[in-house]
Amino acid sequence: MLKKNKFWFFLVLPIAVVILFFMFPNFFSSSISYTKGVEIIKDKKLITSVISSLDTVAYDKKLNELANNPPDPIIYKKVETIEIDNNGKSITKITKIPVSPQPIINHLWPVKTVYPNAGAILPFKRIIAYYGNLYSTKMGVLGEYREEEMMAKLDVEVRKWEEADPNTPVVPAFHYIAVVAQASAGKDGKYRARMPDSEIDKVLAMAAKIPARAGGNALVFLDIQVGFSDLQTEVPLLLKYLKLPNVHLGVDPEFSMKTGIRPGKVVGTYDASDINFTTNYLAEVVKENNLPPKILVVHRYTQKMLTNYQDIKPLPEVQIVMHMDGWGGKAKKIGTYKNFIYPEPVQFTGFKLFYKNDILTPGTTLMTPTELLKLNPKPIYIQYQ
Numbered sequence: 435m436l437k438k439n440k441f442w443f444f445l446v447l448p449i450a451v452v453i454l455f456f457m458f459p460n461f462f463s464s465s466i467s468y469t470k471g472v473e474i475i476k477d478k479k480l481i482t483s484v485i486s487s488l489d490t491v492a493y494d495k496k497l498n499e500l501a502n503n504p505p506d507p508i509i510y511k512k513v514e515t516i517e518i519d520n521n522g523k524s525i526t527k528i529t530k531i532p533v534s535p536q537p538i539i540n541h542l543w544p545v546k547t548v549y550p551n552a553g554a555i556l557p558f559k560r561i562i563a564y565y566g567n568l569y570s571t572k573m574g575v576l577g578e579y580r581e582e583e584m585m586a587k588l589d590v591e592v593r594k595w596e597e598a599d600p601n602t603p604v605v606p607a608f609h610y611i612a613v614v615a616q617a618s619a620g621k622d623g624k625y626r627a628r629m630p631d632s633e634i635d636k637v638l639a640m641a642a643k644i645p646a647r648a649g650g651n652a653l654v655f656l657d658i659q660v661g662f663s664d665l666q667t668e669v670p671l672l673l674k675y676l677k678l679p680n681v682h683l684g685v686d687p688e689f690s691m692k693t694g695i696r697p698g699k700v701v702g703t704y705d706a707s708d709i710n711f712t713t714n715y716l717a718e719v720v721k722e723n724n725l726p727p728k729i730l731v732v733h734r735y736t737q738k739m740l741t742n743y744q745d746i747k748p749l750p751e752v753q754i755v756m757h758m759d760g761w762g763g764k765a766k767k768i769g770t771y772k773n774f775i776y777p778e779p780v781q782f783t784g785f786k787l788f789y790k791n792d793i794l795t796p797g798t799t800l801m802t803p804t805e806l807l808k809l810n811p812k813p814i815y816i817q818y819q
Contacts, residue, residue, distance in 0.1 A: 553726030598803035603649035626661030735760030757784030784815035
Protein backbone atom coordinates (compact mmCIF):
# COMPACT_ATOMS: atom_id res chain seq x y z
CA MET A 435 0.00 0.00 0.00
CA LEU A 436 2.85 2.40 0.89
CA LYS A 437 4.58 1.76 -2.46
CA LYS A 438 1.31 2.39 -4.33
CA ASN A 439 0.81 5.74 -2.55
CA LYS A 440 4.37 6.81 -3.45
CA PHE A 441 3.70 5.93 -7.08
CA TRP A 442 0.65 8.20 -7.27
CA PHE A 443 2.41 10.99 -5.37
CA PHE A 444 5.32 11.19 -7.83
CA LEU A 445 2.93 10.91 -10.76
CA VAL A 446 0.68 13.77 -9.62
CA LEU A 447 3.45 16.15 -8.41
CA PRO A 448 4.89 17.12 -11.87
CA ILE A 449 1.37 17.63 -13.24
CA ALA A 450 0.51 19.93 -10.32
CA VAL A 451 3.69 21.99 -10.85
CA VAL A 452 2.86 22.49 -14.54
CA ILE A 453 -0.70 23.60 -13.68
CA LEU A 454 0.61 26.07 -11.06
CA PHE A 455 3.16 27.49 -13.54
CA PHE A 456 0.45 28.43 -16.03
CA MET A 457 -2.03 29.64 -13.38
CA PHE A 458 0.52 31.73 -11.41
CA PRO A 459 3.39 32.61 -13.76
CA ASN A 460 4.58 35.51 -11.61
CA PHE A 461 5.35 33.08 -8.82
CA PHE A 462 8.02 31.51 -11.00
CA SER A 463 9.21 34.78 -12.53
CA SER A 464 12.55 36.53 -11.96
CA SER A 465 10.56 39.74 -11.55
CA ILE A 466 9.61 41.11 -8.16
CA SER A 467 6.79 43.32 -6.93
CA TYR A 468 6.52 45.61 -3.93
CA THR A 469 3.84 47.85 -2.52
CA LYS A 470 4.25 51.60 -2.64
CA GLY A 471 1.30 53.04 -0.74
CA VAL A 472 -1.70 51.35 -2.35
CA GLU A 473 0.02 51.08 -5.74
CA ILE A 474 1.47 47.76 -6.78
CA ILE A 475 4.78 48.18 -8.62
CA LYS A 476 5.49 45.19 -10.84
CA ASP A 477 8.19 43.81 -13.08
CA LYS A 478 11.20 45.17 -11.21
CA LYS A 479 13.86 42.90 -12.66
CA LEU A 480 16.42 41.50 -10.26
CA ILE A 481 19.78 43.10 -11.08
CA THR A 482 23.11 41.47 -10.51
CA SER A 483 25.92 44.01 -10.37
CA VAL A 484 28.78 43.23 -12.68
CA ILE A 485 32.15 44.94 -12.26
CA SER A 486 33.92 45.12 -15.58
CA SER A 487 37.60 44.29 -15.71
CA LEU A 488 40.26 46.97 -15.82
CA ASP A 489 41.15 48.24 -19.28
CA THR A 490 44.93 47.97 -18.93
CA VAL A 491 45.58 49.49 -22.35
CA ALA A 492 43.58 52.61 -21.48
CA TYR A 493 45.22 52.66 -18.03
CA ASP A 494 48.75 52.60 -19.46
CA LYS A 495 47.88 55.21 -22.04
CA LYS A 496 46.55 57.56 -19.37
CA LEU A 497 49.61 56.99 -17.18
CA ASN A 498 51.91 57.96 -20.03
CA GLU A 499 49.83 61.05 -20.64
CA LEU A 500 50.10 62.04 -16.97
CA ALA A 501 53.86 61.43 -16.93
CA ASN A 502 54.19 64.35 -19.34
CA ASN A 503 57.80 63.48 -20.09
CA PRO A 504 59.66 65.82 -22.45
CA PRO A 505 60.59 64.39 -25.86
CA ASP A 506 63.63 62.14 -25.67
CA PRO A 507 66.76 63.78 -27.11
CA ILE A 508 68.00 62.37 -30.39
CA ILE A 509 71.26 60.48 -29.96
CA TYR A 510 73.78 60.95 -32.77
CA LYS A 511 76.94 59.15 -33.78
CA LYS A 512 79.91 60.57 -35.68
CA VAL A 513 80.73 59.11 -39.07
CA GLU A 514 84.08 59.85 -40.71
CA THR A 515 84.33 59.95 -44.50
CA ILE A 516 87.42 60.63 -46.62
CA GLU A 517 87.07 62.65 -49.76
CA ILE A 518 89.63 63.70 -52.39
CA ASP A 519 89.64 67.37 -53.29
CA ASN A 520 90.49 68.88 -56.69
CA ASN A 521 94.18 68.91 -55.82
CA GLY A 522 94.22 65.24 -55.02
CA LYS A 523 94.46 65.72 -51.29
CA SER A 524 92.54 63.54 -48.82
CA ILE A 525 90.02 65.41 -46.69
CA THR A 526 88.41 63.81 -43.64
CA LYS A 527 84.84 64.88 -43.00
CA ILE A 528 82.91 64.16 -39.82
CA THR A 529 79.15 63.91 -40.07
CA LYS A 530 76.64 63.44 -37.25
CA ILE A 531 73.84 61.02 -38.03
CA PRO A 532 71.08 59.71 -35.73
CA VAL A 533 71.73 56.35 -34.10
CA SER A 534 69.40 53.62 -35.32
CA PRO A 535 67.65 52.31 -33.42
CA GLN A 536 67.56 55.07 -30.84
CA PRO A 537 68.38 53.90 -27.30
CA ILE A 538 65.47 53.51 -24.90
CA ILE A 539 65.56 56.10 -22.13
CA ASN A 540 64.09 55.03 -18.79
CA HIS A 541 62.00 57.74 -17.12
CA LEU A 542 61.00 57.95 -13.47
CA TRP A 543 57.41 58.46 -14.55
CA PRO A 544 55.09 56.68 -15.09
CA VAL A 545 55.74 54.41 -12.12
CA LYS A 546 55.91 50.73 -12.94
CA THR A 547 53.79 49.09 -10.27
CA VAL A 548 50.73 46.87 -9.84
CA TYR A 549 47.53 47.41 -11.78
CA PRO A 550 44.57 48.48 -9.64
CA ASN A 551 41.39 46.48 -9.36
CA ALA A 552 38.50 47.31 -11.65
CA GLY A 553 36.58 50.42 -10.62
CA ALA A 554 39.73 52.45 -9.86
CA ILE A 555 39.24 56.23 -10.04
CA LEU A 556 42.82 57.07 -10.94
CA PRO A 557 44.20 57.87 -13.49
CA PHE A 558 40.96 58.00 -15.46
CA LYS A 559 39.47 60.88 -13.46
CA ARG A 560 40.92 63.95 -11.74
CA ILE A 561 39.86 64.79 -8.19
CA ILE A 562 39.29 68.44 -7.23
CA ALA A 563 38.97 68.72 -3.45
CA TYR A 564 38.17 71.41 -0.90
CA TYR A 565 40.13 71.00 2.35
CA GLY A 566 39.37 72.03 5.91
CA ASN A 567 37.44 71.44 9.12
CA LEU A 568 33.91 72.60 9.88
CA TYR A 569 34.89 73.90 13.33
CA SER A 570 37.49 76.32 11.94
CA THR A 571 37.37 79.22 9.51
CA LYS A 572 41.18 79.25 9.28
CA MET A 573 42.06 75.66 8.40
CA GLY A 574 40.71 75.74 4.88
CA VAL A 575 37.90 76.71 2.56
CA LEU A 576 35.86 73.78 3.89
CA GLY A 577 34.71 75.51 7.07
CA GLU A 578 35.62 79.08 6.12
CA TYR A 579 32.44 79.75 4.14
CA ARG A 580 28.77 78.95 4.47
CA GLU A 581 27.84 75.70 2.78
CA GLU A 582 26.09 77.26 -0.23
CA GLU A 583 28.91 79.70 -0.92
CA MET A 584 31.57 77.03 -0.48
CA MET A 585 29.77 74.63 -2.82
CA ALA A 586 29.48 77.35 -5.46
CA LYS A 587 33.21 78.08 -5.23
CA LEU A 588 34.06 74.39 -5.60
CA ASP A 589 31.84 74.20 -8.67
CA VAL A 590 33.77 77.09 -10.24
CA GLU A 591 37.09 75.28 -9.73
CA VAL A 592 35.70 72.03 -11.09
CA ARG A 593 34.53 73.79 -14.25
CA LYS A 594 37.96 75.36 -14.73
CA TRP A 595 39.57 71.92 -14.71
CA GLU A 596 36.95 70.46 -17.02
CA GLU A 597 37.76 73.21 -19.49
CA ALA A 598 41.54 72.94 -19.10
CA ASP A 599 41.63 69.15 -19.55
CA PRO A 600 38.42 67.99 -21.25
CA ASN A 601 39.82 64.49 -21.76
CA THR A 602 39.93 63.84 -18.01
CA PRO A 603 36.55 63.81 -16.22
CA VAL A 604 36.52 65.63 -12.88
CA VAL A 605 35.27 64.31 -9.54
CA PRO A 606 34.57 66.93 -6.83
CA ALA A 607 35.54 66.05 -3.28
CA PHE A 608 35.72 67.26 0.31
CA HIS A 609 38.94 66.59 2.20
CA TYR A 610 37.91 66.82 5.85
CA ILE A 611 40.36 66.80 8.75
CA ALA A 612 38.79 64.17 10.98
CA VAL A 613 41.68 63.97 13.47
CA VAL A 614 43.22 67.38 14.20
CA ALA A 615 46.64 67.96 15.77
CA GLN A 616 46.53 70.16 18.88
CA ALA A 617 48.91 72.52 20.66
CA SER A 618 47.82 71.08 24.03
CA ALA A 619 48.20 67.50 25.19
CA GLY A 620 44.55 66.74 25.92
CA LYS A 621 43.30 64.21 28.46
CA ASP A 622 45.32 61.31 27.04
CA GLY A 623 48.44 63.34 26.26
CA LYS A 624 48.27 62.61 22.50
CA TYR A 625 48.05 66.19 21.18
CA ARG A 626 45.20 65.41 18.80
CA ALA A 627 41.43 65.80 18.78
CA ARG A 628 39.08 63.36 17.10
CA MET A 629 36.09 64.95 15.44
CA PRO A 630 32.67 63.58 16.45
CA ASP A 631 30.76 61.39 14.01
CA SER A 632 28.13 64.12 13.73
CA GLU A 633 30.68 66.39 12.00
CA ILE A 634 31.81 63.70 9.58
CA ASP A 635 28.17 62.97 8.82
CA LYS A 636 27.66 66.64 7.91
CA VAL A 637 30.46 66.44 5.35
CA LEU A 638 29.01 63.25 3.88
CA ALA A 639 25.62 64.95 3.64
CA MET A 640 27.15 67.93 1.84
CA ALA A 641 28.91 65.64 -0.62
CA ALA A 642 25.62 63.89 -1.33
CA LYS A 643 24.11 67.23 -2.41
CA ILE A 644 26.63 67.74 -5.20
CA PRO A 645 25.10 66.70 -8.54
CA ALA A 646 26.93 63.87 -10.25
CA ARG A 647 29.27 64.96 -13.03
CA ALA A 648 30.88 63.09 -15.87
CA GLY A 649 33.49 61.90 -13.37
CA GLY A 650 30.89 60.54 -10.97
CA ASN A 651 29.50 61.38 -7.56
CA ALA A 652 31.40 63.50 -5.03
CA LEU A 653 34.00 61.88 -2.78
CA VAL A 654 34.97 62.44 0.85
CA PHE A 655 38.52 62.12 2.19
CA LEU A 656 39.04 61.80 5.93
CA ASP A 657 42.39 63.25 6.96
CA ILE A 658 44.39 62.21 10.01
CA GLN A 659 46.88 64.36 11.96
CA VAL A 660 48.04 61.90 14.63
CA GLY A 661 50.03 64.19 16.96
CA PHE A 662 51.55 61.84 19.56
CA SER A 663 49.22 59.00 18.50
CA ASP A 664 49.82 56.76 15.47
CA LEU A 665 48.07 55.44 12.38
CA GLN A 666 47.72 51.98 13.90
CA THR A 667 45.44 53.53 16.52
CA GLU A 668 43.61 56.20 14.52
CA VAL A 669 42.83 54.56 11.17
CA PRO A 670 40.70 51.67 12.54
CA LEU A 671 38.52 54.16 14.42
CA LEU A 672 37.23 55.39 11.05
CA LEU A 673 36.29 51.91 9.86
CA LYS A 674 32.54 52.46 9.59
CA TYR A 675 33.19 55.35 7.20
CA LEU A 676 35.94 53.62 5.25
CA LYS A 677 33.43 50.87 4.46
CA LEU A 678 31.54 53.40 2.32
CA PRO A 679 32.54 53.31 -1.36
CA ASN A 680 32.89 57.10 -1.69
CA VAL A 681 35.07 57.62 1.42
CA HIS A 682 38.87 57.67 1.14
CA LEU A 683 41.77 58.57 3.43
CA GLY A 684 44.49 61.17 3.89
CA VAL A 685 47.46 61.09 6.27
CA ASP A 686 49.64 64.07 7.14
CA PRO A 687 53.26 63.42 8.20
CA GLU A 688 53.66 67.08 9.22
CA PHE A 689 51.78 66.31 12.43
CA SER A 690 53.23 62.87 13.20
CA MET A 691 55.42 63.86 16.13
CA LYS A 692 57.74 60.89 16.66
CA THR A 693 60.45 63.02 18.29
CA GLY A 694 58.26 64.02 21.23
CA ILE A 695 58.09 67.69 20.22
CA ARG A 696 54.53 68.97 20.14
CA PRO A 697 52.75 69.69 16.83
CA GLY A 698 53.48 73.04 15.23
CA LYS A 699 57.03 73.32 16.57
CA VAL A 700 58.74 71.09 14.00
CA VAL A 701 57.63 69.18 10.91
CA GLY A 702 56.81 65.55 11.68
CA THR A 703 57.51 62.39 9.70
CA TYR A 704 56.19 59.04 8.50
CA ASP A 705 58.16 56.05 7.31
CA ALA A 706 57.24 53.67 4.51
CA SER A 707 56.21 51.20 7.21
CA ASP A 708 53.50 53.61 8.38
CA ILE A 709 52.17 54.00 4.85
CA ASN A 710 52.29 50.24 4.24
CA PHE A 711 50.33 49.58 7.43
CA THR A 712 47.65 51.98 6.21
CA THR A 713 47.45 50.58 2.69
CA ASN A 714 47.27 47.02 4.01
CA TYR A 715 44.47 48.01 6.38
CA LEU A 716 42.54 49.72 3.59
CA ALA A 717 43.10 46.73 1.30
CA GLU A 718 41.42 44.47 3.84
CA VAL A 719 38.47 46.86 4.09
CA VAL A 720 38.15 46.80 0.30
CA LYS A 721 38.29 43.01 0.08
CA GLU A 722 35.93 42.35 3.00
CA ASN A 723 33.31 44.80 1.71
CA ASN A 724 33.68 44.18 -2.05
CA LEU A 725 34.60 47.82 -2.72
CA PRO A 726 36.39 49.54 -5.59
CA PRO A 727 39.96 50.62 -4.78
CA LYS A 728 40.51 53.21 -2.05
CA ILE A 729 42.74 56.25 -2.48
CA LEU A 730 45.33 57.20 0.12
CA VAL A 731 46.63 60.78 0.00
CA VAL A 732 50.00 61.37 1.71
CA HIS A 733 50.94 65.01 2.31
CA ARG A 734 54.52 66.06 1.66
CA TYR A 735 56.61 69.20 1.22
CA THR A 736 60.00 68.32 2.78
CA GLN A 737 62.48 65.48 2.38
CA LYS A 738 62.19 64.20 5.95
CA MET A 739 58.38 64.09 5.98
CA LEU A 740 58.60 60.66 4.36
CA THR A 741 61.46 58.20 4.77
CA ASN A 742 62.23 55.09 2.69
CA TYR A 743 59.75 55.96 -0.06
CA GLN A 744 61.15 53.13 -2.21
CA ASP A 745 59.72 50.60 0.27
CA ILE A 746 56.13 51.80 -0.13
CA LYS A 747 54.10 49.08 -1.82
CA PRO A 748 51.03 50.09 -3.85
CA LEU A 749 48.34 47.42 -3.87
CA PRO A 750 45.56 46.54 -6.32
CA GLU A 751 43.07 47.67 -3.67
CA VAL A 752 44.71 51.01 -2.80
CA GLN A 753 45.95 53.86 -4.98
CA ILE A 754 48.55 56.18 -3.44
CA VAL A 755 48.84 59.91 -4.11
CA MET A 756 51.96 61.78 -2.97
CA HIS A 757 50.53 65.21 -2.41
CA MET A 758 52.66 68.39 -2.56
CA ASP A 759 51.10 70.72 -0.01
CA GLY A 760 53.72 73.41 0.50
CA TRP A 761 52.64 77.02 0.13
CA GLY A 762 54.27 80.04 -1.49
CA GLY A 763 54.76 81.65 -4.88
CA LYS A 764 54.74 79.69 -8.13
CA ALA A 765 58.52 79.19 -8.32
CA LYS A 766 58.68 77.93 -4.74
CA LYS A 767 55.80 75.52 -5.22
CA ILE A 768 57.18 74.14 -8.48
CA GLY A 769 60.58 73.77 -6.82
CA THR A 770 59.04 71.79 -3.95
CA TYR A 771 57.25 69.55 -6.42
CA LYS A 772 60.44 68.95 -8.43
CA ASN A 773 62.60 68.35 -5.35
CA PHE A 774 60.37 66.13 -3.20
CA ILE A 775 57.64 64.62 -5.37
CA TYR A 776 59.14 64.09 -8.84
CA PRO A 777 62.44 62.35 -7.82
CA GLU A 778 60.78 59.89 -5.40
CA PRO A 779 57.94 58.30 -7.39
CA VAL A 780 55.39 56.13 -5.63
CA GLN A 781 52.31 56.01 -7.87
CA PHE A 782 50.32 59.25 -8.43
CA THR A 783 50.82 62.90 -7.51
CA GLY A 784 48.75 65.70 -6.03
CA PHE A 785 49.16 69.44 -5.71
CA LYS A 786 47.71 71.85 -3.14
CA LEU A 787 46.76 75.46 -3.82
CA PHE A 788 46.32 77.93 -0.96
CA TYR A 789 43.85 80.70 -1.70
CA LYS A 790 45.63 83.04 0.72
CA ASN A 791 49.16 81.86 1.51
CA ASP A 792 50.13 81.35 -2.15
CA ILE A 793 49.52 85.02 -2.96
CA LEU A 794 51.00 86.71 0.12
CA THR A 795 53.78 88.24 -1.99
CA PRO A 796 52.47 91.29 -3.85
CA GLY A 797 52.01 90.67 -7.55
CA THR A 798 51.68 86.90 -7.26
CA THR A 799 48.64 84.97 -8.44
CA LEU A 800 47.23 81.53 -7.78
CA MET A 801 48.50 78.86 -10.16
CA THR A 802 46.02 77.97 -12.87
CA PRO A 803 44.98 74.53 -14.17
CA THR A 804 46.83 75.25 -17.41
CA GLU A 805 50.06 75.93 -15.49
CA LEU A 806 49.71 72.79 -13.38
CA LEU A 807 49.10 70.65 -16.45
CA LYS A 808 52.58 71.57 -17.65
CA LEU A 809 54.19 69.81 -14.68
CA ASN A 810 56.08 66.55 -15.04
CA PRO A 811 54.17 64.51 -13.96
CA LYS A 812 50.73 66.12 -14.15
CA PRO A 813 48.98 65.97 -10.76
CA ILE A 814 45.77 63.94 -10.77
CA TYR A 815 44.59 65.12 -7.35
CA ILE A 816 44.19 68.87 -6.76
CA GLN A 817 43.39 70.31 -3.36
CA TYR A 818 42.35 73.86 -2.49
CA GLN A 819 42.78 75.25 1.02
